[in-house]
Amino acid sequence: MNDERRSRYLAVALALIAVLATVPGIVAAQETRTGGTVVVGEGETVDGDLTASGGNVIVRGTVTGDLSAFSGNVIIEGEVGGDVSAFAGNVRIAGDVGGDVSAFGGTVVVEENASVGGQLAAAAGTVTIDGTVGSAEVAADTVALGSTAVVEGDLRYDGNLTAAEGSAVRGETVRDDDISPGPQVPNFEWAGTVFGFLVNLLLGAILLFVLPTFSTRLGEYGVDNPLRAGGIGVLALVAAPVLFLLFAITIVGIPIALAWLFLFLLLAWIGSVYGAFLVGVVLLSAADVRNRWLALVLGLVVVAVATQAPYVGGLIGLLVFLLGLGSLFGLVAGDYRRRRGRPGARASSAVSEPP
Numbered sequence: 001m002n003d004e005r006r007s008r009y010l011a012v013a014l015a016l017i018a019v020l021a022t023v024p025g026i027v028a029a030q031e032t033r034t035g036g037t038v039v040v041g042e043g044e045t046v047d048g049d050l051t052a053s054g055g056n057v058i059v060r061g062t063v064t065g066d067l068s069a070f071s072g073n074v075i076i077e078g079e080v081g082g083d084v085s086a087f088a089g090n091v092r093i094a095g096d097v098g099g100d101v102s103a104f105g106g107t108v109v110v111e112e113n114a115s116v117g118g119q120l121a122a123a124a125g126t127v128t129i130d131g132t133v134g135s136a137e138v139a140a141d142t143v144a145l146g147s148t149a150v151v152e153g154d155l156r157y158d159g160n161l162t163a164a165e166g167s168a169v170r171g172e173t174v175r176d177d178d179i180s181p182g183p184q185v186p187n188f189e190w191a192g193t194v195f196g197f198l199v200n201l202l203l204g205a206i207l208l209f210v211l212p213t214f215s216t217r218l219g220e221y222g223v224d225n226p227l228r229a230g231g232i233g234v235l236a237l238v239a240a241p242v243l244f245l246l247f248a249i250t251i252v253g254i255p256i257a258l259a260w261l262f263l264f265l266l267l268a269w270i271g272s273v274y275g276a277f278l279v280g281v282v283l284l285s286a287a288d289v290r291n292r293w294l295a296l297v298l299g300l301v302v303v304a305v306a307t308q309a310p311y312v313g314g315l316i317g318l319l320v321f322l323l324g325l326g327s328l329f330g331l332v333a334g335d336y337r338r339r340r341g342r343p344g345a346r347a348s349s350a351v352s353e354p355p
Helices: 003-021 023-027 189-210 212-224 226-248 254-286 292-306 313-341 343-352
Strands: 031-040 050-059 067-076 084-093 101-110 115-129 132-145 155-163 173-175
Touching: 084 115, 101 132, 189 212, 189 254, 189 292, 212 226, 212 254, 212 292, 212 313, 226 254, 226 313, 254 292, 254 313, 292 313
Parallel strands: 031 050, 050 067, 067 084, 084 101, 101 115, 115 132, 132 155, 155 173
Antiparallel strands: none
């Protein structure tokens, strides 16, 4: 494969990787509102998820996705198509929720004519159900079912239960002292970690395939000159924002500043992957093994695990990043100086000069 074709493949692959890297941000896209009182007005529709925080969060209109609310009072009088997660002094549901409700507060109330399509999971001083819920799992000092309350499934509770005449639990009613004192929020952090690992692995594989010689030389450079590489990484990290500001101070330079920002972020990402690659190279060299593919996988795994360590994980990640970034810049700068210093290059430039 000639250099021109390799360069073309690298450009296409990097573009594909850049698109893949935006997937978590696109998936996680949502509307956020803050203020003294956050209101979704009657007749207003929020397409997608809404995260709201303020003294009061009031939904009189429609939220088609999930609602996450952090407030003194959360009041739902309209419709939420997805799930509701509410952390508030008081939570009052007087409308319709299509999914689950996880509520943590002083009082939680599902009013008459209100409905929760999924599970009501609540922890509060007092939980009152006067409407209809799919199922309920509540921990409270007082759990009250009004005369119009309907629980379509099971009711699991911890506290003192009072059920008015006319209330209905169509599943089982079970007292459970082990109910968690707060709503359970799924932890998807592992998914982001795995996705990041796979994207970095894909980028690293492309770099090793398209630039095998350069990648091998970079590994040797970083291993032989770790302090120099780290120092260059620090300088690059300091110089990048300075150059951005110098370009951005004029209107004409703003496009250049944005282009530089994008380029540096891309180089920083490549540098971080090469940093993990260097860790793998060092570990394999200790066992007298030379395999750049194995070094890439091993390095990414070790760095992913090490950066999760408490207290020192962030420092480890920073050092690996600086080592990779510095090796990348240092090797490129060294190659550039050598090319400029070749006798053939000086001779050709001298011939091209006018007499």
